[in-house]
Amino acid sequence: MADELLLNIRGLKVEARGEAGWTEIVHGVDLDLKRGEILGLIGESGSGKSTIGLAAMGFARDGCRISGGAVTFDGVELTTASDAERRALRGSRIAYVAQSAAASFNPSLKLIDQCTEVATVHGKMDRRLAQSASIDLFKRLHLPKPAEIGFRYPHQLSGGQLQRAMTAMAMVCRPELIVFDEPTTALDVTTQIEVLAAIREVVRQFGTSAIYITHDLAVVAQMADRVKVLLKGEEVEEAPTRTMLATPKEDYTRSLWAVRSLRAEAKPATVPRAVPILAVDRVSASYGAISVLDDVSFALHPGRTLAVVGESGSGKSTTARVITGLLPPTRGEVRLDGEVLPASYRQRSKEQLRRIQFIYQMADTALNPTQTIRDILGRPIEFYLGVRGKEKEERIRALLRSIELEPDKYIDRLPRELSGGQKQRIGIARALAAEPQVVICDEVTSALDQLVTEGILKLLLDLQKRLGLSYVFITHDLATVEAIADEVVVMQRGRVVEAAAKADLFRPPHHPYTELLLSSVPQMDPDWLDRLLAERAANEGAPT
Amino acid sequence: MGPSSRLPHLPPTVIVGFAIIALYAFAAVFAGVIAPYGETQVVAGEFEPWSSAYWLGTDNLGRDMLSRLLYGARNTVGIAVVTTLLAFAVGGAAGLVAVVLGGWVDQFFSRLVDVLMAIPQLVFALLLLTILGTAIPSLVIVIALLDATRVFRLARAVGMNIVVMDYVEAAKLRGEGWRWLVFHEILPNVMPPLVAEFGLRFCFVFLTISALSFLGIGIQPPTADWGSMVRDNASLISFGDTTPLLPAAAIAILTVGVNFVVDWFLHRSSGLKD
Numbered sequence: 001m002a003d004e005l006l007l008n009i010r011g012l013k014v015e016a017r018g019e020a021g022w023t024e025i026v027h028g029v030d031l032d033l034k035r036g037e038i039l040g041l042i043g044e045s046g047s048g049k050s051t052i053g054l055a056a057m058g059f060a061r062d063g064c065r066i067s068g069g070a071v072t073f074d075g076v077e078l079t080t081a082s083d084a085e086r087r088a089l090r091g092s093r094i095a096y097v098a099q100s101a102a103a104s105f106n107p108s109l110k111l112i113d114q115c116t117e118v119a120t121v122h123g124k125m126d127r128r129l130a131q132s133a134s135i136d137l138f139k140r141l142h143l144p145k146p147a148e149i150g151f152r153y154p155h156q157l158s159g160g161q162l163q164r165a166m167t168a169m170a171m172v173c174r175p176e177l178i179v180f181d182e183p184t185t186a187l188d189v190t191t192q193i194e195v196l197a198a199i200r201e202v203v204r205q206f207g208t209s210a211i212y213i214t215h216d217l218a219v220v221a222q223m224a225d226r227v228k229v230l231l232k233g234e235e236v237e238e239a240p241t242r243t244m245l246a247t248p249k250e251d252y253t254r255s256l257w258a259v260r261s262l263r264a265e266a267k268p269a270t271v272p273r274a275v276p277i278l279a280v281d282r283v284s285a286s287y288g289a290i291s292v293l294d295d296v297s298f299a300l301h302p303g304r305t306l307a308v309v310g311e312s313g314s315g316k317s318t319t320a321r322v323i324t325g326l327l328p329p330t331r332g333e334v335r336l337d338g339e340v341l342p343a344s345y346r347q348r349s350k351e352q353l354r355r356i357q358f359i360y361q362m363a364d365t366a367l368n369p370t371q372t373i374r375d376i377l378g379r380p381i382e383f384y385l386g387v388r389g390k391e392k393e394e395r396i397r398a399l400l401r402s403i404e405l406e407p408d409k410y411i412d413r414l415p416r417e418l419s420g421g422q423k424q425r426i427g428i429a430r431a432l433a434a435e436p437q438v439v440i441c442d443e444v445t446s447a448l449d450q451l452v453t454e455g456i457l458k459l460l461l462d463l464q465k466r467l468g469l470s471y472v473f474i475t476h477d478l479a480t481v482e483a484i485a486d487e488v489v490v491m492q493r494g495r496v497v498e499a500a501a502k503a504d505l506f507r508p509p510h511h512p513y514t515e516l517l518l519s520s521v522p523q524m525d526p527d528w529l530d531r532l533l534a535e536r537a538a539n540e541g542a543p544t
Numbered sequence: 545m546g547p548s549s550r551l552p553h554l555p556p557t558v559i560v561g562f563a564i565i566a567l568y569a570f571a572a573v574f575a576g577v578i579a580p581y582g583e584t585q586v587v588a589g590e591f592e593p594w595s596s597a598y599w600l601g602t603d604n605l606g607r608d609m610l611s612r613l614l615y616g617a618r619n620t621v622g623i624a625v626v627t628t629l630l631a632f633a634v635g636g637a638a639g640l641v642a643v644v645l646g647g648w649v650d651q652f653f654s655r656l657v658d659v660l661m662a663i664p665q666l667v668f669a670l671l672l673l674t675i676l677g678t679a680i681p682s683l684v685i686v687i688a689l690l691d692a693t694r695v696f697r698l699a700r701a702v703g704m705n706i707v708v709m710d711y712v713e714a715a716k717l718r719g720e721g722w723r724w725l726v727f728h729e730i731l732p733n734v735m736p737p738l739v740a741e742f743g744l745r746f747c748f749v750f751l752t753i754s755a756l757s758f759l760g761i762g763i764q765p766p767t768a769d770w771g772s773m774v775r776d777n778a779s780l781i782s783f784g785d786t787t788p789l790l791p792a793a794a795i796a797i798l799t800v801g802v803n804f805v806v807d808w809f810l811h812r813s814s815g816l817k818d
Contacts, residue, residue: 324717345717353719366710370732380718430714 006074006176006209007033007056013068014051014060014233026051026233028069035176036207040224040241042214042256044449045420048233053179053213057094058086074176091118095170099182101162105154112150115169124173137168140205141198160191164198171202178203179211184219188311188476189520196222197533215449217256218522221245222529229253241526256450257524275338277302277470278323278356278438283332285322292318293329294494300438300487303464305471307485307502309478309517315494316474320440323472324358336438354384357431361443363423367415373400373426374411380433399429403459421452428459432467440472445480457483478521482506490514557804564801571617579611584766591780594787601787604776609787613794615768621798623680623763624750627688631749632742635692639699640726640734643707654700657693665690666755673761683762687752691745698741702734736809743806747799754795770795 009031015022026048033039041049051064058078060066071078073094078086090096095118098104106114115137116130125133131150138146141164154162163183170178183199184192200223203210212223220227220241227244229236229252237250248254276299285293293315300306308316321327323334325345334341336355342348360366367376377396381387387395397407403425415423424444431439441460445453461484463469473484481488481502488505490498490513498511510518519532554562571578580599581587585607592602600609642650660668669686676682706712707730715729756762757771765772770791777788 326713326717345719348719350719353717358714358717360710360714362710366714368709368711368729368733371728383718383720434718 004035005032006035006037007031007211008072009052009056009069010072011069012052012055012066012071014048014055015065015067017063017065022065022067024067024233025064026055029230029233029235031056031228033177033209033211035209037226038203038210038212038224040212040214040220040227041230042217042220042227043230044215044451046232047230049213049215049230050181051233052230053181053211054096056177056179056211057090057096059090088122091175092122092124092173093175094177094179095173095175097163097166097170097178097180097183100186101166101183102154102159102186104166105162107154110151110153111157111165111169115150115165115172118169119172122173130172133172134168137171137202138165140202141165141168142194143168158191160187160195163187163195167195167199167202171206171208174206175208177209177211179213181213182215185214185216189478189522190311190516192219192522193520193529193532196529199223200529216522217450218524218528221524221526222522229256245524245526276300276335277337278472279335280319280323281333281335283319283322283329283334285318285327285329287327292494293322296332296491296494296496298487298489298496298499300470300472302437302470303468304486305464305473305484307473307475307481307488308491309475309481309488310491311476311517313493314491316476316491317442318494319491320358320442320472320474323440324356350384354434355436356438356440357434357436359424359427359431359439359441359444362447363420363427364415364447366427367423367430369415372412372414373418376415376426377429377433380430384434395433399433402432402463403429419452420448421455424448424452424456425459428456428463432463436469438470438472440474442474443476444473446475446477453480460484478518490517555808558808561801561804561808564797565805568617568621568798568801571614572621573618575614575618579608579614581608581611583612583615583768585611591777591785593785600790603773604779609790612768612773613770613791616770616773616791616794619763619767620750620753620757620770620795623684624746624753627684627749627753628691628742628746630684630688631691631745632695632738634688635695636699636731636738637726638692639696640703640730641722642696642700643703644722644725644730650700653696657696660690660693666752669752669756670759670761673756678761678764680763683753683756687749687756691749691752695738695741695745699734699738702737703730706730706733736812740806740810743802743809747802747806750795750799 009029011028011030012026013024013028014026016025029048029052031039031052041052043049051061054061055066055071056073058066058071058073058081066079069079073089076085076089078089105111112131112134115134116125116127119125119130119133120127124130134150135146138149143149143161143164149157149161149165157165167183180199184195187195196219202208212220214220224241226238227241228238229244229250231252236252237244237248239249244253248257278300280296280298283293283296284291296315296319298306298308308319310316318327322329325341325343325348328343333343336352341352345353374396377399378392381392381395396411400407400410405422405425410418410422415426418426427444445456448456457480460471464471471484473480475481485502488498488500488502489496490505490511492513498505498514505514506518522528586605587608588598588602588606590602590604590606592598592606594601598608598610600613603609603612638653642653669690672686673683676686712725712729715725720729753762754769754771754774757769758775760772760775762771763769773791774788780788
């Protein structure tokens, strides 16, 4: 039973519909999965990992089709099965957990109704039985108040809780195979741990087979028995997790492994200059009656990088909104090179606006889809510097060269004709076009793959060295902090809990919250999660 | 992703729709050349039957029906196009400005539109035209203003989705004024639904003008116009003659044709699959 093959994929080919007909995006991938085994699928976006995950259920997204190969699930050939046959399998024997649980639940139905629906539709259980099965799963997944939580609506749960509720929904029918599609990518590191631990525990208890799709190597190291690395719809290599981590064979795999080793050159300790380029001084802010920032102060010195770290809801993005003047503070002030900035961006002069530029997290929504790269970069040049015509064109080209994009090839493109990393580079170029002194980077790499992230971070460091820029770098990712920061500010619930030079921050003793953050960053070590959970359990057991 | 394919083939209804629109546009532009007689020229007796001289007979004053149908295309369709354009200029601009400026500007425009829309449109138009008189400019302005309320709501609704995007915020932070935000950042992104609405709105405007003309306060005689042509010759219907229904049919066919095209365009811009 243990070695029995559950899922067998041979020569899978998937095509996607594009402007010029159908193009192949998965080029003949093989995949085997035994009962009770967890297989990690890893790759950048566009590597076809999600498409393969869906194909394992005999499903292709809108605008895609399975064009070749065989997907055999426990003796049933899914590619040729009728819709009714496939429907009978899905939900009951094969289940799917999506990346964003918040977007995948129906907001107007209670969780318990959505969890029981699968079981009742398939006629596996009656409603009452399905309810008790769901509640049992809520308990096993360590959701708070398992007996009552199901009777709430999705918006009443946190992201981590929803992700676990979705896992419960997938498991109600005790499926033999679950496809997890990046279930923790949208979560904070501290929440991610809870979800990873809960998923792993339940999957092991029930001996469920799983395909675990992710771009995060450290996560896959904790979850999977075997790892398959994908690149552009083709397999790069496959090996048991420990073997893969210890001795990756292919260059591409090794490059994935190496990303996390990027480090900025240590800069000389702060030359204590009287006036910091940007000072946030005792700032408090609120949305209506809800206070979101409380007495936040920090200073950024010229040519240096200040990282603001914290989970979502810690106030780090709000701090950026205060600095840019989008949210006027209720108390305190922001000074640029010693000069107090007006609270609202509306009252700031063009010159003041020019000197602080902002790079957004989602390059997709930060670039106007109807403007060409020429317009996007040309506008700030013309607007701030009054440069027009030939000289403007020359500057746009110089900017494109500085972000390592070939001007002739890209200048007339629209944002949708660029990849995610290229879009983010355009976002950087737009900020540079204004010739700023301070650049605020709001989670600029959190939507990108590791390799692309490395490229962006290298570019930012390089630009800093050449142009003497100062960065406020907002992030929740401590690996990024290690790579790029000079000073670090840790925020929690609208307050600064720790401020230190990078070297000091990563050296104990820490503030307890910093400790929690640091220990929650997944390590490239298959035993890390077990060790951490054991440690935390021991600490909880011990009287403090 | 998405059906962004460059029209591999058009559905037959769309081809029919485009053909109808092209035919009407041709008739409107070249009415003076292709019409056998003048627009207001009395050429024969009243209510002549169809013959080789008068293909579609003559009307209640003895004017050639075919010629008047062709000139009617120019008048009715021309006025409808101008009215719709005006409605979009006013309603679209007000809607997007309300979105960008927000606050009391948005409140003012929105409540004003609520009040205007609370009164049944045809009744309101009748009332205003009775007060203002039935000259063509006042007809155009009254209908355009009343239709602009609908355009305002659509433009404001779709603009709301765009104004929260980061690129609009980026432009605000750059220090751009509201004109740049409206015309460079928001308008290009709300064009597809607005263009689709333009087609629909055109049909409604067209029908409103015809209805008003039929009621006698729209386009005034002797100008050829399909709505009043139906009214003038309505008595023929009781004799079993289909001639008075021809202008009505002309209105119906154009409406159907435009809707074919608009449906297809809406379908494309909404990103629905077939």
